[in-house]
Amino acid sequence: MTEPSSRRSPLHDVHVREGAAFTDFGGWEMPLKFGSELAEHTAVRTAAGLFDLSHMGEIVVLGPQAAEALDAALLGELSLVEEGRARYTLLLNEQGGVLDDLVVYRTGQDRFLVVANAANREVVAAALRERAAAFDCAVQDESDDVGLIALQGPLSLDVLLETGGFSADGDGRTEERFAELVRGLGNYRFLAGEFRGHPVLVARTGYTGEYGFEIFTASGVLAELWSALLSTGRGSGVLPVGLAARDTLRLEAGMPLYGNELLPVTTPQQAGLGRLVRREKRADYVGRAAVEATEAGSGRVLVGLAAEGRRAGRKGYPVRAGDREVGVVTSGALSPTLGHPIAMAYVDQDARAAELSIDVRGTGLPVTVVPLPFYKRKA
Structure with missing residues (x-):
C-alpha cells in the first residue's frame, strides 16, 4: 500500500470540481488529467492550456552579495543577469552531476527568485544556504506562500489580456500599460504587476515548447486567478491540463526532466546542456573543476x-x-x-x-x- 501524498495544492478543491484524476508527484497530490490526455495536449498546441505548478519551490536569495552567492552556488553567472530577466541554470554537486535544474529570476538589484522542482525544494534550499553562508545575503524558502500557474499555447497572450484585472506595477498602473508591457515581453523576461489589487509576477517562461506565461502570486489568490483565466479562455478551447499531457509536451520539445534525463550522476555535457558551461565565468562554483574536466x-x-x-x-x-x-x-x-x-x-x-x-x-x-x-x- 502506497503512502498518501503529504501536500495539496491551493487549487485542490478547484481541481476536484473539475473532475481531475490525481497522482502523487514529488510528495504532492496533483492532477494527472482532467479528462482526455490527448485533448489537453492538443489544446496547448492549438489554443492554450492552464497548468497548476504550485508544487514548485520558490526560494528567495536577497542581500548585498546575493548575486555573488549565486555565482558561487550555481553553474550560471547570475551576476550578469539584468533585473526583469530570468535564466535557466543548474545546481551541481562536486562531481559535476545535476542536483536540480532551476530558473532564476532577478527581481531586484539585490534580490533573486530561484524556482526549484518540487521534490528538490529542500535540497536546493539547503544547498543555497550552505553555499551562501560566506556571503552577505539571506536565503528564504517562500514556497508555502507563493502559488504558480502556467498559461501555455498560441492563444495564451489573447487569453491573458482578455481576462482583465491585470495592471502594470509602478506609476500609471493601468490595464493598457500592462497590455503594452506584456506584449513586448521577450523570452525569459518578466514584469511585476497586479491582478485585482494583488501582486503578481508575469514571466515569459514555460516548459511546453509553446509561447506562454508563468504567473506567480500569493497562494490565497491562486483560485481566483485560475478561475478568471479559465473562464475567459474556455470559449476559445482553453483547457486545464494535468501532469500526463505536461510530460508529453515537454518530451516533444526535447526538454529534460529531473529524475529522468537529469540526475546527480549526469553532467551538463551528457545531458546536452554543455552550452550552460561557460569557461570564462569569473567566479568559482561547486562542480566547476569536474564539468570543465569532462572530456x-x-x-x-x-x-x-x-x-x-x-x-x-x-x-x-x-x-x-x-x-x-x-x-x-x-x-x-x-x-x-x-x-x-x-x-x-x-x-x-x-x-x-x-x-x-x-x-x-x-x-x-x-x-x-x-x-x-x-x-x-x-x-
Whole structure:
C-alpha cells in the first residue's frame, strides 16, 4: 500500500470540481488529467492550456552579495543577469552531476527568485544556504506562500489580456500599460504587476515548447486567478491540463526532466546542456573543476530517438545495437503531435551511428537517432 501524498495544492478543491484524476508527484497530490490526455495536449498546441505548478519551490536569495552567492552556488553567472530577466541554470554537486535544474529570476538589484522542482525544494534550499553562508545575503524558502500557474499555447497572450484585472506595477498602473508591457515581453523576461489589487509576477517562461506565461502570486489568490483565466479562455478551447499531457509536451520539445534525463550522476555535457558551461565565468562554483574536466567523448550522451508504428519505448527500457545493450530510455511516448513514437535516451557515444532498437518487453523496436527537439513551434 502506497503512502498518501503529504501536500495539496491551493487549487485542490478547484481541481476536484473539475473532475481531475490525481497522482502523487514529488510528495504532492496533483492532477494527472482532467479528462482526455490527448485533448489537453492538443489544446496547448492549438489554443492554450492552464497548468497548476504550485508544487514548485520558490526560494528567495536577497542581500548585498546575493548575486555573488549565486555565482558561487550555481553553474550560471547570475551576476550578469539584468533585473526583469530570468535564466535557466543548474545546481551541481562536486562531481559535476545535476542536483536540480532551476530558473532564476532577478527581481531586484539585490534580490533573486530561484524556482526549484518540487521534490528538490529542500535540497536546493539547503544547498543555497550552505553555499551562501560566506556571503552577505539571506536565503528564504517562500514556497508555502507563493502559488504558480502556467498559461501555455498560441492563444495564451489573447487569453491573458482578455481576462482583465491585470495592471502594470509602478506609476500609471493601468490595464493598457500592462497590455503594452506584456506584449513586448521577450523570452525569459518578466514584469511585476497586479491582478485585482494583488501582486503578481508575469514571466515569459514555460516548459511546453509553446509561447506562454508563468504567473506567480500569493497562494490565497491562486483560485481566483485560475478561475478568471479559465473562464475567459474556455470559449476559445482553453483547457486545464494535468501532469500526463505536461510530460508529453515537454518530451516533444526535447526538454529534460529531473529524475529522468537529469540526475546527480549526469553532467551538463551528457545531458546536452554543455552550452550552460561557460569557461570564462569569473567566479568559482561547486562542480566547476569536474564539468570543465569532462572530456567530450566520455560517457553516455542524451539523444533523441524516433520510431514508426504505435508502440513506444518507456523509461528504463534498454537500447540495443544488435545484441549489445548500449543505452537506456529516460522518457518515451507516442507523440500526440507527430503521430509516431519518440524517446530520449542515454546512449554510448560510439553507438549513435549504429542500427539501434528499443527493447519493448522482449521485442525490438527499430529506432533512428534524430536531433532534439522533436517539435518546434512555428514563429
